[in-house]
Amino acid sequence: MKKTIFILALSLLSLSACKNDKKQTEKNPMQPQEMNMKEMDMKSSDDHEKDDHDHNATMGDKDRHINATTDKNTATSGIIDSYLQIKNALTEDNKEGAAAGGNMMLTAFSKFDMSKLTETQHKEYMEIIEDAKEQAEHIVKSPIDHQREHFENLSIDVNDLITLLGTDKTLYQTFCPMYNNKKGAIWLSETDEIKNPFLGSKMLTCGKVQKQIN
Amino acid sequence: MKKIVLFLIIAFVGIQFIPTTRNESTEILETDFTQSFEVPQDIQSLLKTSCYDCHSNNTSYPWYNKIQPVSWFLENHINEGKSELNFSEFGSYSKRKQKSKLKAIINQIKDDEMPLSSYELIHQNAKLSKIQKEELLNCMTKLRDSL
Numbered sequence: 001m002k003k004t005i006f007i008l009a010l011s012l013l014s015l016s017a018c019k020n021d022k023k024q025t026e027k028n029p030m031q032p033q034e035m036n037m038k039e040m041d042m043k044s045s046d047d048h049e050k051d052d053h054d055h056n057a058t059m060g061d062k063d064r065h066i067n068a069t070t071d072k073n074t075a076t077s078g079i080i081d082s083y084l085q086i087k088n089a090l091t092e093d094n095k096e097g098a099a100a101g102g103n104m105m106l107t108a109f110s111k112f113d114m115s116k117l118t119e120t121q122h123k124e125y126m127e128i129i130e131d132a133k134e135q136a137e138h139i140v141k142s143p144i145d146h147q148r149e150h151f152e153n154l155s156i157d158v159n160d161l162i163t164l165l166g167t168d169k170t171l172y173q174t175f176c177p178m179y180n181n182k183k184g185a186i187w188l189s190e191t192d193e194i195k196n197p198f199l200g201s202k203m204l205t206c207g208k209v210q211k212q213i214n
Numbered sequence: 215m216k217k218i219v220l221f222l223i224i225a226f227v228g229i230q231f232i233p234t235t236r237n238e239s240t241e242i243l244e245t246d247f248t249q250s251f252e253v254p255q256d257i258q259s260l261l262k263t264s265c266y267d268c269h270s271n272n273t274s275y276p277w278y279n280k281i282q283p284v285s286w287f288l289e290n291h292i293n294e295g296k297s298e299l300n301f302s303e304f305g306s307y308s309k310r311k312q313k314s315k316l317k318a319i320i321n322q323i324k325d326d327e328m329p330l331s332s333y334e335l336i337h338q339n340a341k342l343s344k345i346q347k348e349e350l351l352n353c354m355t356k357l358r359d360s361l
Contacts, residue, residue: 127308127310127311128310130308130310130311131308131310131311131314134311134314135314149317149318149321152317153314153317157310
């Protein structure tokens with residue numbers, strides 16, 4: 001009987017140990033990241049030249065040949081609005097605001113009317129949305145550094161979505177050369193005034209408009 | 215006091231009879247990460263020891279896995295891990311998803327968030343050394359850039 005209690009205690013102990021541990025890593029993600037980023041910077045300097053080619057390329061343009069449209073499509077507005085909310089919250093280092101935008105985006109996806117899509121658009125749309133949804137879900141539940149990592153992918157997805165389906169909004173594709181270990185990243189903005197969502201108050205005005213949509 | 219202990223023991227014995235689904239498969243799918251991409255042997259074995267237990271269709275279970283409530287915890291844990299990333303099905307992901315998963319893998323390893331430290335506590339061999347970490351990061355970065 002003592003043995004049983006011992007095993008029970010042991011299993012409970014191992015469970016609680018797991019949970020505590022997880023919390024700790026979540027609480028303090030900055031330090032190791034910064035350290036390792038420096039390491040990576042040094043290590044991957046050879047790769048930089050190659051990386052530079054990718055600066056302007058989005059996933060879709062590069063290997064999937066999305067047929068670009070100039071349609072003034074209003075069906076994408078809900079998705080774009082929620083994207084801009086996430087973007088604006090991140091420029092203000094506002095984690096909760098970004099999370100709320102993530103939820104808004106998930107709702108916008110579920111409300112989106114797919115019946116008007118052509119067959120090829122539909123296939124492409126599903127792939128974009130599958131990825132974008134995951135990014136949005138993570139933005140809802142993550143600390144701000146992670147939100148920004150997911151926002152980077154989300155920006156590519158939303159940009160591709162606009163290429164695929166069009167919008168009536170005027171948007172600016174803006175490029176931040178600093179983010180992601182100087183690999184750079186794009187975001188979309190409703191204004192050509194630079195407010196950087198990746199770096200926030202650390203370097204709010206870093207960035208350059210690359211392209212105007214509409 | 216005696217009653218409480220007795221109750222706990224009965225409950226503990228009782229929950230041992232609740233079945234759990236085991237995440238085991240001997241088949242290596244065509245869609246497995248190591249089949250879809252050319253991955254060097256040492257990286258393959260790194261992935262198997264440090265990632266596959268929670269991120270594939272085949273877990274090599276620890277000795278204590280048959281004891282409840284540990285099995286429950288592990289089952290949930292593995293399901294969650296697999297829904298985020300399943301190396302056994304990586305090849306069936308769209309290119310877009312593969313690319314964004316590779317990026318997430320890189321970030322998680324870089325930030326020391328994966329493997330989970332609670333997992334490393336019991337699986338000492340799953341801990342990535344500095345060199346292993348770099349090897350893994352290089353390999354994943356190369357793959358991502360090739361997509």
